[in-house]
Amino acid sequence: MNSMESCRLLLLFVLCFPLLVTSDLLDDVCSSTPFPDFCIATLRPDPRIPYAQGPAFIAVVMLDMVDMNNQQVIANLRKLADQAKDPADQSALIIYASRYGTINNRFLPDARDAFISPTKEGKGAAFPPLVSAAQTVDVCSEGIKQLGPDLSYESDFAFKGTVICAYIARSFRD
Numbered sequence: 001m002n003s004m005e006s007c008r009l010l011l012l013f014v015l016c017f018p019l020l021v022t023s024d025l026l027d028d029v030c031s032s033t034p035f036p037d038f039c040i041a042t043l044r045p046d047p048r049i050p051y052a053q054g055p056a057f058i059a060v061v062m063l064d065m066v067d068m069n070n071q072q073v074i075a076n077l078r079k080l081a082d083q084a085k086d087p088a089d090q091s092a093l094i095i096y097a098s099r100y101g102t103i104n105n106r107f108l109p110d111a112r113d114a115f116i117s118p119t120k121e122g123k124g125a126a127f128p129p130l131v132s133a134a135q136t137v138d139v140c141s142e143g144i145k146q147l148g149p150d151l152s153y154e155s156d157f158a159f160k161g162t163v164i165c166a167y168i169a170r171s172f173r174d
Helices: 003-031 036-043 055-083 087-115 120-124 127-147 152-173
Strands: none
Touching: 003 036, 003 055, 036 055, 036 152, 055 087, 055 152, 087 120, 087 127, 087 152, 120 152, 127 152
């Protein structure tokens, strides 16, 4: 092997090694959650994941994705409320949109702040708001189903994403 080939091989190794380490980290983190396939499939394409420094970073990326998903849910619920003919349905849809807003404006920021804490205990503090977020999504998705609109994918995404983050937060509490 000549020196040019050696340099190429070394460069390839240096460029790919962080990806291999991160891939193992992502697999390890996701395998400790109740939705490992969803976790991996959702996070692996994100361009920030190759730079993940640990489970808390992975959780923050998932929180960003849940936030974006919930913004779409809120927009869909408001649109459906505008189109609703029954005032009770309209009111319920507005309430559900407000609850998703609470998730995005309170629970997710509280969890994100906890995950960026420098201490293990601080990171573990993300657990309660994430449990509240998952419970809120669960209650809302059941109510929305009774009204008829099919937002099951978005609700499922929000539920699984918050539960995955809660499991990551719980790992800092053990």
